Amino acid sequence: MSTARTAVPGHDAPPEAIVAPLVAVTPGRRRTAAEEARTLVASTSIGSLATLSSGRNPWASVVAYGTLPDGAPVLFVSTLAEHGRNLRRDPRTSLSVAEQAPAGDPLDSGRVTLAGRAERPEGELAEQALAAHVAAVPGATAYAAFGDFSLWVLRVERVRWVGGFGRMDSATAAEYAAAEPDPTAPGAAGAVAHLNDDHADALLAMAHGLAGHPDATAARCARIDRYGLDLAIAGPRGDATARVGFEHPAAHPGDLRAATIELTRRARAALPPPTP
């Protein structure tokens, strides 16, 4: 293998002609791996847990979880289940959370592994943990009184995030705990669809004026988040991807619209005057 490539755990980006910008640009800000992980973990309440079965065999199983304010997952499991017995025997565990119902190739979508140790919370923390679990998994109230169910807090020690082909990074426990889930995430899929359906001209202006591709013939929004957009650009030289950033991070899903309008205005202002 002499070809330079960006490696992805388990799979790689298909070979593609990715062309460079014609104009040097500073790529827009992106979410950190810790922010990506917090956002993904906050987006659902179902994941897959790895525990150690008898003989230290790794055991994968589906679990529901809630989340404490520092992002630590809270599990509520029965000792009648193998993973419940496993945690009592050995608290080492990790939780894998995958993007739910990704629009395209599931291998080109987000997932994160949180690895660490499960601890039984006590006192006030136990109350907080139960409340966090029930907030995410309302059905859990029905089992709260069963004696074989136990609360566990996964103390995160290591975080590995994969966003898709060529997008991956690790985060420390401290980075993960300090990061904030992207508050605009619930509105992102709708915003992407709206931009691609109704504002192809604005996206093309961003490719021309802000992404360094003045020869682009088409641009689509691949992703949007609080900091900006990922563009998929087509042009006579081939395909390209680019990141264009908002002036200020968006704080609510409703802010994405105003931030995108400002970005479009800036892109059009940066365009060279039309050839006479």
Next chain:
Amino acid sequence: MSTARTAVPGHDAPPEAIVAPLVAVTPGRRRTAAEEARTLVASTSIGSLATLSSGRNPWASVVAYGTLPDGAPVLFVSTLAEHGRNLRRDPRTSLSVAEQAPAGDPLDSGRVTLAGRAERPEGELAEQALAAHVAAVPGATAYAAFGDFSLWVLRVERVRWVGGFGRMDSATAAEYAAAEPDPTAPGAAGAVAHLNDDHADALLAMAHGLAGHPDATAARCARIDRYGLDLAIAGPRGDATARVGFEHPAAHPGDLRAATIELTRRARAALPPPTP
């Protein structure tokens, strides 16, 4: 806890008033745990793998898989990914597969764990394994030539299936290998919706004539498979569930319609004559 209850790994059925039939009936045939597991594994190509990281810490991560004719999953992973390095260090592993996009509570939906050892296939088996993986994960052809990617066959030693609240069982490796995925599964969701939308009278006739609930006031189809239907029954005494079986197992998705018509005919023939 003195109350008798059916335990579910990780969670239990909410307490409900489930009433008994008024007429003794023989419940219809159900898929075995091995058939449930094979059907679930065949329904998607994305799962979560548990492997052993350095220090024998359990590591959960998303993987794509294909399936050999005996149901053994085929992985194709890079040593640049932690799970790829883990398998080289210690082949013990398990794969958790969850029902994709379940309609209701994800804890009341299907999942299965296949536990065993990963082996590097050689010779003809390697070709067969690569073909099985690529059939399920077409994008994998793009990495087939990369030197850091390896094929692994998960030799299944132990199977644990959970269908939802109160539905779970284990299967041996031999039972799993010998079982067939339900050939009608691709048509099941559509058949359930059609029955509930347009044939409430037929479902109620089944509850009256075949499920032992002649006092039922409504019945819905909760699930359908090659062997029959699960009914959710409402009546003056409370709620109930029942299994009604087809005369012959269905072999194709298109057979569900004829089998259900035959079941309805049998249910109506079994009804007591209307009170004059």
